[in-house]
Structure formats: structure tokens, C-alpha cells
Amino acid sequence: KHKHTHDISAGLQSSFGFDQFKGRQEEAIHSLLDGHDTFIIMPTGGGKSLCYQLPAMMLEGSAIIVSPLIALMKNQVDLVRGYSENENVAHFLNSSLNKSQIKTVRDDLTAGKTKLLYVAPETLTKQENIDFFKSIKISFFAVDEAHCISEWGHDFRPEYRRLREMMDMINPDLPVIALTATATPKVQSDIIKNLGLKDPNIYISSFNRKNLYYEIQPKVKLDQTIKSIVRFISQNKGKSGIIYTLNRKTTEELADILNANNIKAVAYHAGLDAKLRASRQDAFLKEDVQVIVATIAFGMGIDKPDIRFVIHYNVPKSIENYYQETGRAGRDGLEGKCILYYSHKDVAKLEHLMRDKPLSEREVGAQLINETLAFVETSVCRRKVLMHYFGEEWHDENCGQCDNCLNPKEKIEAKIEAVQVLKVV
Numbered sequence: 001k002h003k004h005t006h007d008i009s010a011g012l013q014s015s016f017g018f019d020q021f022k023g024r025q026e027e028a029i030h031s032l033l034d035g036h037d038t039f040i041i042m043p044t045g046g047g048k049s050l051c052y053q054l055p056a057m058m059l060e061g062s063a064i065i066v067s068p069l070i071a072l073m074k075n076q077v078d079l080v081r082g083y084s085e086n087e088n089v090a091h092f093l094n095s096s097l098n099k100s101q102i103k104t105v106r107d108d109l110t111a112g113k114t115k116l117l118y119v120a121p122e123t124l125t126k127q128e129n130i131d132f133f134k135s136i137k138i139s140f141f142a143v144d145e146a147h148c149i150s151e152w153g154h155d156f157r158p159e160y161r162r163l164r165e166m167m168d169m170i171n172p173d174l175p176v177i178a179l180t181a182t183a184t185p186k187v188q189s190d191i192i193k194n195l196g197l198k199d200p201n202i203y204i205s206s207f208n209r210k211n212l213y214y215e216i217q218p219k220v221k222l223d224q225t226i227k228s229i230v231r232f233i234s235q236n237k238g239k240s241g242i243i244y245t246l247n248r249k250t251t252e253e254l255a256d257i258l259n260a261n262n263i264k265a266v267a268y269h270a271g272l273d274a275k276l277r278a279s280r281q282d283a284f285l286k287e288d289v290q291v292i293v294a295t296i297a298f299g300m301g302i303d304k305p306d307i308r309f310v311i312h313y314n315v316p317k318s319i320e321n322y323y324q325e326t327g328r329a330g331r332d333g334l335e336g337k338c339i340l341y342y343s344h345k346d347v348a349k350l351e352h353l354m355r356d357k358p359l360s361e362r363e364v365g366a367q368l369i370n371e372t373l374a375f376v377e378t379s380v381c382r383r384k385v386l387m388h389y390f391g392e393e394w395h396d397e398n399c400g401q402c403d404n405c406l407n408p409k410e411k412i413e414a415k416i417e418a419v420q421v422l423k424v425v
């Protein structure tokens with residue numbers, strides 16, 4: 001049935017110590033080992049990394065893994081090294097390394113000791129790196145967080161757009177495996193097109209998060225909203241949670257209010273220096289504080305399995321953002337409450353943030369916001385809307401785990417105002 005002759009179950013056991021594949025890992029790994037372009041769409045925590053890590057260990061040469069965040073790369077390399085006796089099995093190559101470190105990496109690659117090389121997209125844009133990669137044996141390319149290639153995703157990075165060109169320069173015949181937790185069909189087709197995946201085998205897992213409870217409330221008066229947040233958290237003593245806000249300033253203000261109400265909280269945003277960010281993140285992970293009040297700068301790559309609630313103090317800029325951010329709750333499969341407060345003022349703020357962007361980006365942004373509004377204002381099951389949005393078939397009329405299913409209510413009236421706001425764009 002397969003062209004290749006590798007025993008991947010044995011490899012799974014010997015390289016990673018796992019007994020069984022998760023989800024569609026096995027099929028995806030066969031596909032890649034057979035030399036097919038392969039596209040994996042699996043929610044966060046689904047086990048996407050293994051789909052390139054195991055083939056990389058089994059194939060001759062080194063796999064090049066493109067990853068968007070330098071900060072996460074070291075962590076990923078450490079994880080892989082943890083499975084091996086051989087320190088050189090994984091390396092990363094990015095702008096954080098000095099000359100002698102780069103030489104070590106190159107020497108290990110040339111000597112064939114390194115199976116996985118993590119790179120930033122910028123690394124591939126340098127001609128000297130391309131020349132070097134041409135001189136060694138590469139097994140395949142993996143593009144992690146592949147949604148970064150799409151403007152419709154939640155984390156667009158223009159450098160991703162040049163990956164196909166770079167890969168072609170190195171070797172156009174190598175298979176490519178793309179991985180993402182982004183489920184929207186639009187982003188998926190963008191990935192296939194822009195990465196130039198050739199007739200890829202596509203493996204999609206369900207995006208339903210059964211254990212998450214979704215609730216959306218209008219934000220009528222600020223002090224009432226804050227009171228209800230304080231009440232909610234006080235009723236959930238000892239449970240970790242995230243509050244997402246749009247503005248940096250609001251993170252500080254809310255954290256202060258929580259602390260004044262005997263709830264230990266810290267603020268987190270990109271305007272803080274790296275040390276402070278790291279120490280606050282640590283405080284949250286170690287549960288020295290109960291709540292982290294953050295902008296969306298917080299969360300990517302955070303692996304805290306027992307986050308029990310995610311509160312959106314402002315409306316997120318897309319349904320995709322909402323899904324990714326709420327998705328950080330209940331990773332362990334246990335309780336996860338997701339509460340969103342929205343007002344049309346927030347929508348106007350989102351619009352305002354886009355004011356200097358090119359027209360095409362503003363149009364994309366306005367449509368994403370429109371979809372989000374339809375979602376927050378619907379009286380239909382939240383889960384049903386989410387699953388439809390992600391192109392998943394969904395027949396259950398009552399999930400029993402969202403506000404609309406538990407308390408069917410009249411539709412919130414404010415649509416006209418919303419439409420007016422959106423016309424400004």
C-alpha cells in the first residue's frame with residue numbers, strides 16, 4: 001500500500017516512547033514518507049509536530065522546519081533533544097545565534113548528525129543559507145503555523161509568502177508538509193496556493209472542543225461588566241484564567257482592579273520589556289497569580305493545560321481569533337468557560353486600529369469583524385456557528401454547552417448600529 005518501507009510504529013516507540021498514534025498522525029506520516037505534499041489541519045495540542053518529527057528521524061538527511069517565532073524555536077529544539085541521546089539531533093538557525101554557534105550548526109548538518117533544523121522564514125531569505133542548504137542533504141520541508149501565509153488567518157506574516165520561492169531555490173522536488181490549527185476553508189486554500197502544495201494529501205481533525213462552554217454578553221455599562229467579571233472570578237477561586245483586552249492600558253487597569261478585589265492578577269502586553277513579560281508569564285504558569293490580563297500578545301505556544309476560563313473583555317477581531325484564544329482554556333479536556341463581553345464601541349475601536357492600513361487589508365478586516373458580529377449576535381447554538389464557520393458538518397441543534405442552548409433568548413438588537421459602524425471603513 002505504501003511506497004516506503006519504514007516501520008513507523010517501531011519508530012514511534014523507539015524515538016518518542018509512544019505506543020499509539022493520535023488522530024490522523026499515522027496517515028499523514030505515511031503520506032510524507034511516500035513523498036507526497038501533505039497538509040495537516042489539527043487543533044492546538046493535537047500532536048502536529050510528530051507528523052514531521054518522526055519522518056525526520058527516519059529519513060536520510062535533515063528536515064528543514066519553518067517556524068514563525070524565534071522565542072518558541074529554542075523550546076521546540078529542547079523538546080526534540082529530550083527524546084534523543086544525541087544533542088545534535090535538532091538545531092535552530094536564526095538571527096539570535098552568533099558566528100561560532102552558526103558554525104557548530106552547519107558542521108553538524110554537514111556531518112549528517114542533525115535530523116531537524118528549525119529556521120525562521122528570514123533565515124531562508126539569505127542567499128548564503130540557501131547556498132549552504134544546497135550543499136547538504138535535505139529530507140523535506142515542514143512549514144509549521146502555515147496560516148501565517150494568509151491574510152485571512154489570525155497571524156499574517158508577509159515573509160511566509162516567499163517560502164515557495166526559497167524552497168524552489170534549494171530543491172523544488174522535495175516534499176512539503178504544512179501544518180496549522182487554523183480551520184477556516186479560506187485560509188486552507190490560501191495555504192495550498194501560496195505554498196504551492198502539489199496535489200497534497202489533506203488530513204483534517206474535528207475542531208469541536210466539547211469541554212468548552214461559550215457565553216456572550218453585551219457590555220452595557222463598564223462598571224457592571226467589571227463587577228460581573230470580579231464576581232465570576234471570585235466564585236472560581238483557585239482556577240487559572242486569562243482575560244483578553246484590546247488595549248495595553250486596559251490590561252494594567254483591569255489587573256489593578258482585580259488585585260484591589262483580592263484576586264491576584266498581572267498584566268501582560270508587548271509594551272513591557274522582555275524580562276517583565278517572562279516573569280509575569282512565569283507567575284501565571286506557576287500559579288503565583290490566578291489571572292493574567294493580556295493583549296493577544298499572550299498565548300501563542302503557552303502550554304498550560306488547566307486554564308479554566310478565558311474572558312474576552314473586548315470583542316476579538318475575527319471568529320478565528322476568538323476560537324484560538326478561547327481554545328487555550330481546558331486543554332486537559334476538563335472544564336473551560338469562555339465568556340465574551342461585546343459592545344459596538346469595541347467594534348469601532350477595532351475599525352480605528354485599521355485606519356492606516358491599505359484598503360485591501362481594511363476590507364479583509366471589515367469582513368472578519370462582520371462575521372464576528374454575526375456570531376456574537378446570533379441566537380443559534382454558538383458551537384454550531386463555529387463548526388459551520390470552520391467548514392465542519394454539524395447536525396446537533398442543541399450542544400447543551402453554550403448560552404444560546406442553555407438559555408434561548410431574544411436576539412440582541414443593535415444590528416443597525418453595527419452596520420453603520422462598518423460602513424465607515
Ligand code: ADP
Pocket residue numbers: 018019020021022025042043044045046047048049050
Ligand atoms: P500541536 O503542534 O498540534 O499543537 P504538539 O505537537 O505540540 O501539538 O503535541 C501536543 C502534545 O501531544 C505533546 O506533548 C506531544 O508530545 C503529545 N503527543 C503527540 N503525539 C502523541 C502520541 N502519538 N502519543 C502521545 N502523546 C503524543
Ligand code: MG
Pocket residue numbers: 048049144
Ligand atoms: Mg504546533
Ligand code: ZN
Pocket residue numbers: 380381382383384398399400401402403404405
Ligand atoms: Zn450550543
